[in-house]
Amino acid sequence: MSAWLVLANANAGSTEQESVAACCDVLRTLGSVEQVATSTPEEIDDHLARLDGRRLVVAGGDGSVHAAVAALWRRGELAATPLGIVPLGTGNDLARTLGLPLDPAEAARVVDGGTERRLDLVLVDDGAVVVNAAHAGLGAVAAETGAALKDRLGQLAYPVGALVAGVRERGWELTVEVDGRAVVAGDAVLLAGVGNGRTIGGGTPLFPSADPGDGLLDVVVSTAVGSAARVAFGAALRSGEHVDRDDVLTATGREVRISGDPVPHNADGEVSDPVASRTYRVEPGAWTVIAPA
Numbered sequence: 001m002s003a004w005l006v007l008a009n010a011n012a013g014s015t016e017q018e019s020v021a022a023c024c025d026v027l028r029t030l031g032s033v034e035q036v037a038t039s040t041p042e043e044i045d046d047h048l049a050r051l052d053g054r055r056l057v058v059a060g061g062d063g064s065v066h067a068a069v070a071a072l073w074r075r076g077e078l079a080a081t082p083l084g085i086v087p088l089g090t091g092n093d094l095a096r097t098l099g100l101p102l103d104p105a106e107a108a109r110v111v112d113g114g115t116e117r118r119l120d121l122v123l124v125d126d127g128a129v130v131v132n133a134a135h136a137g138l139g140a141v142a143a144e145t146g147a148a149l150k151d152r153l154g155q156l157a158y159p160v161g162a163l164v165a166g167v168r169e170r171g172w173e174l175t176v177e178v179d180g181r182a183v184v185a186g187d188a189v190l191l192a193g194v195g196n197g198r199t200i201g202g203g204t205p206l207f208p209s210a211d212p213g214d215g216l217l218d219v220v221v222s223t224a225v226g227s228a229a230r231v232a233f234g235a236a237l238r239s240g241e242h243v244d245r246d247d248v249l250t251a252t253g254r255e256v257r258i259s260g261d262p263v264p265h266n267a268d269g270e271v272s273d274p275v276a277s278r279t280y281r282v283e284p285g286a287w288t289v290i291a292p293a
Contacts, residue, residue, distance in 0.1 A: 002031030002112065003054040004084070007047060009064055010037035016088050019104040020059045023086045026108035027057070035059075044071045056081055057111055059104070061089010062132055066268040069287060070129050073121065082288040084111035090202060091269065094132040097197035097212060098291050114290040119212045121286035122196050125279040130267045133200050133207065134280060135193035136258050137172055138222075140266035142201070171225035174260035178219050178253035186260065190230060193220040194256045194280045200266075205240035215284035216252040223247045255281045 004027050008020045020035065027033045034054075038044045048056075048071055058068045065085055072078035086107040087095035098117070101107045122130035171188040193200075195207030195218040210218040224233035224247040236242040243250050258265075262274035 002027075004031065004033050004057050004111070005047065005051055005054045006033060006035045006057045006059050006086075007044065007064070007068055008035060008037050008059045009088075010039035010043075012037075012060070012088070016060075019088050020086075023057075023059055023104040023108040023111075026105050027112065030112050038067075041067065041071060044068060045075070048072065048075060048077070051081070055084060055111075057084040057086060057108075059086040059088055061087065061269075062091055062093055062095075063089065063269050065094060066129075066131050066270075069121070069131050072287070073129050078121070078287045082116055082290055084114075084290045086111065091200070093199045093202065094197045094212070096199050096203060097132070097210070098289060100292065110292050111290055113293065115293045116288050117213065117291040118285040119287055119289055120196055120215060121283040122194065122217065123281045123283050124267065125281075128267060130194075130196065130280065132197040132212075132268050133193065133195045134265055134267040135191060135200065135206065136174070136263045136265045136278070137189060138191040139193065139200060139206070140264040140271050171223075172261040172263045174258060174263065176219065176221050177257045177259075178217075178251040179255055181251075181253075183219065183221055183249050183251050184223065187223055188225045189260075190222040190225050190233065191220070192222075192258050194218075194258075195220070196282075204237060206237065206242075208240035208243060213285065215282060216254065217256055217280060217282050219251045219253065219256055221249045223249070255279065 024033050024035050036047050058064050072081050086104050171190050174189040175185045176183045176192050193206050195210045196212045198207050198210045200206050207218040222233055224230050242248050257279045259277040262276050264274050265272045
């Protein structure tokens, strides 16, 4: 029989707790399950230290997946630990890219009967990791604005935050280099994104062609800083058609450096203080997820 260790968010609300229970009920029909609640990196480390051959499942959103992957990477155990994901967050953007069911019972069945898929990992020069996407500028400000609205608006928090930020922000002078080649050099930039997965903010297709297992980072840079251009960019972004605009540049590569005006970065939903330089590098095939067969 299979045995699973299910990591859940200790701060989950009642609806999410019910979803975790539904996931565990399915897994218990197939083997043994231990469900544990975590809220700090130290707690995650404690539970990983006694994984003891069991299969690891993260029941939560992109932030929970990020925390587990970061802990495994830090412990040197990521490459050898396949990860099952039951997406329970607000955004679930990596799960969307992977085609994972958003229903907890159906996702639990994938955890048991899916196939192993190797994924890339994004390494940051400050020692952090990114599993789905990072973006500087408007997206980071939008996420920070939307976070204050999350309890009231749920999945609408990010688009509302993006609308507010789009009206307020006027851009940053940035240089974005991909594998040493400048995509923009000191230009006014609205947003600079580095993608492993395809979407951010609960389904916004910032990187519509991204493949999290191709060994490359997808880069999107918007110079739509004028009032009308910002509105048009936002409208096109909802459908993924922004990449066809003249004021949007795209590239792929293994290393991306964003420098210039201090700008906040959003990495897997966590917004940093403004920094003048940040570098992202891909680590191909660094981890394994259980994906739909």
